[in-house]
Amino acid sequence: MATIGFIGLGNMGGPMAANLVKAGHDVKVFDLSADAVAKAVDGGAGKAATVAEAASNVEFVVTVLPAGKHVLSVYDGPDGVIANAKAGTVLIDSSTIEVDAARKASELARAAGLGAVDAPISGGTAGAAAGTLTFMVGGSDADFARAKPILEGMGSNIIHAGDSGAGQAAKICNNMVLGVSMIAVSEAFMLAKRLGLDAQKLFDISSKASGQCWSLTSYCPVPGPVPTSPANRDYQAGFAVDMMLKDLKLAQQASAASGATTPMGALAESLYALYSNSGHGGMDFSAIVKMLDGEK
Ligand code: NAD
Numbered sequence: 001m002a003t004i005g006f007i008g009l010g011n012m013g014g015p016m017a018a019n020l021v022k023a024g025h026d027v028k029v030f031d032l033s034a035d036a037v038a039k040a041v042d043g044g045a046g047k048a049a050t051v052a053e054a055a056s057n058v059e060f061v062v063t064v065l066p067a068g069k070h071v072l073s074v075y076d077g078p079d080g081v082i083a084n085a086k087a088g089t090v091l092i093d094s095s096t097i098e099v100d101a102a103r104k105a106s107e108l109a110r111a112a113g114l115g116a117v118d119a120p121i122s123g124g125t126a127g128a129a130a131g132t133l134t135f136m137v138g139g140s141d142a143d144f145a146r147a148k149p150i151l152e153g154m155g156s157n158i159i160h161a162g163d164s165g166a167g168q169a170a171k172i173c174n175n176m177v178l179g180v181s182m183i184a185v186s187e188a189f190m191l192a193k194r195l196g197l198d199a200q201k202l203f204d205i206s207s208k209a210s211g212q213c214w215s216l217t218s219y220c221p222v223p224g225p226v227p228t229s230p231a232n233r234d235y236q237a238g239f240a241v242d243m244m245l246k247d248l249k250l251a252q253q254a255s256a257a258s259g260a261t262t263p264m265g266a267l268a269e270s271l272y273a274l275y276s277n278s279g280h281g282g283m284d285f286s287a288i289v290k291m292l293d294g295e296k
Helices: 013-022 034-042 051-055 068-075 099-111 124-130 141-151 166-195 199-206 241-258 263-280 285-292
Strands: 003-007 026-030 060-063 090-093 115-118 133-138 155-162
Touching: 003 013, 003 051, 013 026, 013 034, 013 060, 013 124, 026 034, 026 051, 060 068, 060 141, 068 099, 090 099, 090 141, 099 115, 099 166, 115 141, 115 166, 124 133, 133 141, 133 166, 141 155, 155 166, 166 199, 166 241, 166 263, 166 285, 241 263, 241 285, 263 285
Parallel strands: 003 026, 003 060, 060 090, 090 115, 133 155
Antiparallel strands: 115 133
């Protein structure tokens, strides 16, 4: 079993750290929120008073933070992870951040004699709690091999996407598909409604026809066909509109920087920005169906 420093105990990081404890690892935790730390300590984790303490004398440091600027600020500087980790420690960043920030973070780590992987996650808070997340990992073969057993304590699909930044690239490409497909499925249900076609019938047919996709069959945006989807609990997140917007913005930044043409991704970003700006940023992202239905 490994010694692990864990930084960032939010909606995703909290249950992920708890699963590492359950898997038998020796985990010490740090977060700016004292409540989040207290909850993890109740679950059997040790408490670190600072980032530096969380990073020192451990084999792995896992970070699950909101954005790239948080990851770089926690990694960098005299009180940061990199300056305080012992040689050979492997840094695992499971935040969703810019590809460039992920590459920069791993360069800083490698220059200091540390291992580093970007390992963003898919599966939402339910997957984090159940330990069934998908990890998309960017880094060297050696660092991936070292990180894999730790990731297996938190997820069921651990995929090596390529070198540093490739995990983040996979994450934003996947979530661009998700954002676009959720809007497409929502439009289809709203068209069906106006044509007098029953939602359940559209679901039964499209889930067996060429319109089949995850946004339809696992996360259906209208109540009824998929009992576990947020549509059946008044669109409580789930995966919030603002989280989807963040990922679509990252995809558009990467498209602009790399010269890719992603017009549907750009439109999805605009529609989610519109919905967020109208006060719905905290709702589940499938609630965009209500905007397409004309609801305020
Ligand atoms: P969150 O806001 O719930 O948690 C972030 C945590 O980081 C908070 O507890 C906060 O106090 C802590 N934090 C912020 N700055 C810190 C610092 N300098 N030092 C220590 N702790 C600090 O966010 P979340 O929903 O857990 O998401 C975390 C990451 O996972 C994000 O990058 C997000 O895009 C990604 N993600 C989230 C989901 C989801 O469904 N929520 C799914 C996939 C990926």
